[in-house]
Structures are given as C-alpha cells and as structure tokens.
Amino acid sequence: MTKSFLFLSDFDGTLSDKDFFHVIIDQYFQKDSEKLYADWDNKVTTDLDYLTRLFKAIDRDEAGIDEDILKIPFDPDAKKVIERVQRAGGDFVVISAGTDYYIKRIFSHYGIDGVRIYSNPGVYANRGIQLNADPSGRYYSEMYGIDKAKLARDLMKDYDTVYFAGDSKPDLKAAMLADTVFAKGKLQGLLDAERHPYVPIRSFGDVENYLLNHKEVLENGSR
Numbered sequence: 001m002t003k004s005f006l007f008l009s010d011f012d013g014t015l016s017d018k019d020f021f022h023v024i025i026d027q028y029f030q031k032d033s034e035k036l037y038a039d040w041d042n043k044v045t046t047d048l049d050y051l052t053r054l055f056k057a058i059d060r061d062e063a064g065i066d067e068d069i070l071k072i073p074f075d076p077d078a079k080k081v082i083e084r085v086q087r088a089g090g091d092f093v094v095i096s097a098g099t100d101y102y103i104k105r106i107f108s109h110y111g112i113d114g115v116r117i118y119s120n121p122g123v124y125a126n127r128g129i130q131l132n133a134d135p136s137g138r139y140y141s142e143m144y145g146i147d148k149a150k151l152a153r154d155l156m157k158d159y160d161t162v163y164f165a166g167d168s169k170p171d172l173k174a175a176m177l178a179d180t181v182f183a184k185g186k187l188q189g190l191l192d193a194e195r196h197p198y199v200p201i202r203s204f205g206d207v208e209n210y211l212l213n214h215k216e217v218l219e220n221g222s223r
Contacts, residue, residue, distance in 0.1 A: 005161040007085045008152055008174065011096040011103050011119070013167040014184055015204070017073040020102050021054055027068060028058060047097060047170070048120070048133060048145040055099070055122070055129035062124045069102040070109060077204040079112055084211060086114055091159075094118065095151055097144040097170045101129050120145040149173035165207065182207050 012019040021040075025033050040050060058065060082092045093116045096103060101122030107115060118139070121132045133145035139154075141147040152174040156162050164171070164178035167185040175181045175191065181198040183191055191198045201207055 004159070005085075005088075005090040005163065006155060006159040007081075007090055007092045007163045007165070008155065008178065009092070009094055009164070010148075010166040010168075010171050011094050012098050014165050014171075015075055015078045015094070016106075017075060017203075020069070020072055020098055021051055023068060023071050024054060024058060027071070029054075046143045048131070048141075048143065051098065051120075051145075052131045055131060056126070058128040060127060065124065065129065066105060069105050072102065072106060074106055074110060075204045077208050079110055081204045081207050081211070082112055082115060084208070091116070093155060095146065095148050095174065096120075097141075097146055097148070099129060099131055118146065118151055144170050149177065152177055165201070165204075182210070 009015055012021075025036050029036055036054070039045070040047075058068070060068070085092045092114070094103060096117070096119040098119055099122030100117050100119040101124070103117050103119055107113075107117075121134075122129045123132065124130075131145065134140060135142075139147045139151045148170055152162075152164070156177060162178045163180045163182065164175045165182040165184070166172075166175050166187050167183070168187055169190060171187055172190050172194075175183065175187065175198070176194065176196050181187075181191065181196070182201045183198040184201055184203075188198065188200055199206075199210055201210075
C-alpha cells in the first residue's frame with residue numbers, strides 16, 4: 001500500500017545556503033582555499049575522498065566542531081516547509097552526499113523532528129569527523145558515497161507523488177525521477193540541458209510560496 005506523498009531534499013546548498021565544507025575551508029584553511037576550491041571544481045579526486053580528507057583534518061575538539069556546525073546558514077524557511085509537508089500527511093526525507101554528523105545536529109538545534117536522513121555516516125574521531133561510507137552498501141557510490149538516484153528510486157516505490165529539492169550535479173538523476181522538482185543553483189542549468197521541467201527557487205521561502213499558491217499539491221497528496 002502506497003502512502004500519499006514524499007518530499008525528498010538535498011541538504012548542503014539546498015536546505016542550507018552554504019555547504020559545510022565551505023564553512024570549514026573558510027574557517028580553517030584560508031591559506032589553501034584557492035587550491036582546495038579548484039581541486040573540488042576540477043574533481044581531482046572523488047567527492048567522497050575529498051570530504052573524507054578535509055573533515056579528518058579539522059583539528060578541533062568535539063565541542064568546537066559543534067560550534068562550527070552551527071555556522072552553517074540553515075534556510076530560515078525550511079522548518080516551515082518541513083512541518084507543512086508533515087501536517088499534510090507527507091514524509092520529508094533528506095538525502096545528502098555530505099554526512100549525517102552535521103545534519104542531525106542542525107535538525108536537533110532547530111527543533112526539527114520526524115525527518116529521515118540518508119547520508120554518509122560520520123563520527124567524531126581524532127579531532128575531526130570520520131566518514132564511514134560502506135563500499136558494500138546497497139546505495140554506495142564511489143564518487144559521492146551515496147547514490148541518490150538509486151536510493152530515491154527505492155524510496156519512491158512507497159508513494160503516489162514525489163517532490164524533490166536540490167542544487168547541484170549529485171542531485172540531477174534523482175531529481176529527474178520526481179513528479180515536481182524544486183531547483184536551486186547549478187541544478188537549474190543541468191535540468192535545462194536535459195529539457196526537464198522544474199520550479200526555480202532561491203530558497204525554501206520560494207517552496208513555501210509555491211505550496212501556498214498550489215494548495216492542491218498537498219491537498220491531493222494527502223488524500
């Protein structure tokens with residue numbers, strides 16, 4: 001038996017205005033920031049390997065890293081959208097190629113409950129965050145640690161209607177599986193290239209406005 005509807009969302013750059021790894025580079029690796037950003041853009045290694053190395057090198061105690069996590073500029077309208085989806089009987093699920101280590105802490109800090117998080121497992125170790133992606137896992141991706149499209153396809157089987165929000169290339173294939181896509185940043189151009197329709201957004205304030213102006217979206221989904 002399928003449920004009413006599912007809202008899938010990326011975290012970094014989508015539910016936040018800045019990726020956590022940007023926060024870390026700008027805070028602790030300013031001297032090397034130009035090279036670090038160039039390495040990321042040029043994909044000199046996999047995203048998973050890049051983040052694994054960077055997060056291991058933070059060199060702060062756990063309380064200090066928690067302080068850094070709260071510097072993530074979390075979208076001020078995201079909580080309202082999440083709660084609106086939940087009130088209408090839908091499920092809000094995060095799928096992220098970052099790590100659940102900081103996502104769980106952000107949600108706890110802002111009092112957001114009932115959201116399932118699928119991301120690379122992370123733990124505090126040796127004054128950094130250790131990523132523990134499982135190469136034998138069902139949704140493992142060598143590039144990102146988590147294959148969002150494969151995960152999304154499985155999650156979608158239980159729902160009649162699916163919405164997706166994302167901002168970049170790791171989101172593309174998963175986004176194209178959804179009924180409605182809310183696209184930020186680079187994802188807009190990627191979807192344009194695929195001639196795939198989407199709702200352009202700059203923040204979750206735009207998502208909220210869309211839902212308010214298309215009340216049938218949630219009303220139909222909750223039936």
